[in-house]
Amino acid sequence: MTAESARRPLVALEGATVGYGRRTLLAGVDLAILPGDFVALVGPNGGGKTTLLRTLLGTLPPLAGRRAAPDRTRIGYVPQRDLLDAIWPLSAFDVALMGRAAHLPPWRRPGASDRDAVLGALERVGMADVARRRYGDLSGGQRQRVLIARALAGEPELLALDEPTNGMDPAAELSTMEVIDALHAANGLAVVLVSHRIESVAAHASTLAFVDKDRRLFRVGPVGGMLRPEELAALFGRPVKLGPVAAAMAEPSGPAPGGRP
Amino acid sequence: MSALDTFLSAREIWQIPLAASLVAGALLGALGVYVVLRRTVFVSAALTQLSTLGMVAALLVEERIHLEAEHASEQLAVAIAFSVAGALVLGAWRSRRLPAEASVGAGWVVASALVVLGTSRLVHAAHDLSGMVFGNAVAVTGGELAALVAVFVLAAVVHLLFEKELVFSSFDPETARALGVRVGLWDTVLFASVGIAIPPAARALGALPVFALLTLPAAGALLAGPRLRGAFLLAALAGVIAAGGGYLVSWFAETPTGATMVVVAAALALPGLALRALRR
Numbered sequence: 001m002t003a004e005s006a007r008r009p010l011v012a013l014e015g016a017t018v019g020y021g022r023r024t025l026l027a028g029v030d031l032a033i034l035p036g037d038f039v040a041l042v043g044p045n046g047g048g049k050t051t052l053l054r055t056l057l058g059t060l061p062p063l064a065g066r067r068a069a070p071d072r073t074r075i076g077y078v079p080q081r082d083l084l085d086a087i088w089p090l091s092a093f094d095v096a097l098m099g100r101a102a103h104l105p106p107w108r109r110p111g112a113s114d115r116d117a118v119l120g121a122l123e124r125v126g127m128a129d130v131a132r133r134r135y136g137d138l139s140g141g142q143r144q145r146v147l148i149a150r151a152l153a154g155e156p157e158l159l160a161l162d163e164p165t166n167g168m169d170p171a172a173e174l175s176t177m178e179v180i181d182a183l184h185a186a187n188g189l190a191v192v193l194v195s196h197r198i199e200s201v202a203a204h205a206s207t208l209a210f211v212d213k214d215r216r217l218f219r220v221g222p223v224g225g226m227l228r229p230e231e232l233a234a235l236f237g238r239p240v241k242l243g244p245v246a247a248a249m250a251e252p253s254g255p256a257p258g259g260r261p
Numbered sequence: 262m263s264a265l266d267t268f269l270s271a272r273e274i275w276q277i278p279l280a281a282s283l284v285a286g287a288l289l290g291a292l293g294v295y296v297v298l299r300r301t302v303f304v305s306a307a308l309t310q311l312s313t314l315g316m317v318a319a320l321l322v323e324e325r326i327h328l329e330a331e332h333a334s335e336q337l338a339v340a341i342a343f344s345v346a347g348a349l350v351l352g353a354w355r356s357r358r359l360p361a362e363a364s365v366g367a368g369w370v371v372a373s374a375l376v377v378l379g380t381s382r383l384v385h386a387a388h389d390l391s392g393m394v395f396g397n398a399v400a401v402t403g404g405e406l407a408a409l410v411a412v413f414v415l416a417a418v419v420h421l422l423f424e425k426e427l428v429f430s431s432f433d434p435e436t437a438r439a440l441g442v443r444v445g446l447w448d449t450v451l452f453a454s455v456g457i458a459i460p461p462a463a464r465a466l467g468a469l470p471v472f473a474l475l476t477l478p479a480a481g482a483l484l485a486g487p488r489l490r491g492a493f494l495l496a497a498l499a500g501v502i503a504a505g506g507g508y509l510v511s512w513f514a515e516t517p518t519g520a521t522m523v524v525v526a527a528a529l530a531l532p533g534l535a536l537r538a539l540r541r
């Protein structure tokens with residue numbers, strides 16, 4: 001990767017109004033994802049995080065402003081796993097193969113190299129041994145890893161995850177975040193992650209974006225700057241007193257204006 | 262002369278209806294896997310009713326313009342138009358205020374009422390409607406069998422060629438869309454294939470067995486627990502046995518054909534249910 005390509009956004013929103021139909025959720029959103037970034041979109045449930053992520057990924061057009069992304073940006077997407085119907089009789093391998101199949105022409109079937117790539121992706125997330133098991137029979141944590149493997153099978157530059165630890169017990173949550181951390185660290189993979197639990201992502205992300213449509217809130221900055229009491233008060237809508245861990249992570253300076261930390 | 266001898270000597274009567282039953286059973290059984298997995302079972306009920314409505318509309322027009330001859334292909338074309346239009350609307354319906362069941366239920370009940378109203382205005386062809394709704398499968402013509410075979414071949418080619426797109430778009434439309442798959446297009450292809458399959462099958466077998474064949478073989482196959490491709494094959498096989506077996510049982514037991522097919526299809530789903538129970 002050249003220095004120039006490392007500074008070129010994989011995807012960016014410029015002055016974007018985010019919403020659907022005629023309903024505006026967030027306005028004036030500037031957000032750029034560079035190679036190697038780890039950005040967490042944090043906010044309350046129903047606060048517009050998923051809509052913002054969809055706009056960033058290009059599945060929902062901005063109501064105003066623009067989305068910029070080079071055509072060649074390869075995106076891996078991990079949806080909220082509860083949205084997937086467990087009655088489908090698909091193996092973990094079948095599900096992961098979809099990440100590969102999406103890049104093939106419609107009539108072409110996945111070949112041996114695609115299958116090898118999928119097995120490799122399942123191995124990277126520690127799920128090779130459940131490849132033949134039915135997806136619907138796996139635990140929540142295992143399903144999440146299979147969905148991450150599916151995203152990895154497409155060899156993405158940007159991995160987008162929507163509430164990947166929602167509904168997990170603390171051990172599964174930690175384990176899932178460690179997998180995401182390891183992928184980010186080993187491959188310089190850019191990560192955009194949606195979560196309503198700031199405590200589960202603050203230790204992993206390098207950049208935090210606070211999102212709440214009800215207060216028209218969109219603020220973004222480095223983790224240290226965003227963990228200050230005044231920024232957290234804007235997110236939670238009331239005064240916040242930092243605990244010792246958050247206080248240690250917080251920096252004295254606030255977030256940079258605009259979409260870049 | 263034994264019952265079997267009588268049956269064999271009457272080959273000219275049953276061979277085309279039986280062949281139509283087998284083709285419809287395979288076609289509807291396999292398509293039913295998508296219908297069941299996408300939780301759109303009642304969409305297929307509404308489409309069957311819309312197909313019947315299309316048939317009634319064609320018959321009404323024929324009577325109004327005093328056409329004496331049978332225009333089966335035109336009737337089928339109108340039924341397909343009604344069914345495909347319904348499939349595209351009901352299959353794609355997404356409302357933030359109403360559950361999908363509301364639109365499907367409305368489609369079914371309005372189509373049913375219009376069938377009754379339309380039938381009440383028919384002078385000569387009203388007797389045909391009972392066969393269309395509850396199943397007849399006695400007077401299937403060579404043309405109707407040819408139409409069914411053509412639809413079967415078309416559906417098989419489309420579903421084999423585009424299997425990965427249809428499965429991905431159905432299982433996880435959000436991710437498919439994010440990865441650049443044209444989910445709207447593949448949804449249209451899927452629902453159009455169901456919409457095209459229903460009218461010729463309903464014309465040959467009747468609406469009741471068509472709804473049953475779109476539901477019960479797939480449900481039994483999915484309960485039996487194979488992977489997706491196995492479920493398609495098993496459901497197609499169960500559809501063939503239900504439709505063909507139902508036809509033969511109705512012949513020998515002298516029972517109504519459509520209802521017999523439904524009962525056989527339900528009986529075939531029982532082993533899947535038993536297997537499921539045993540696994541628990």
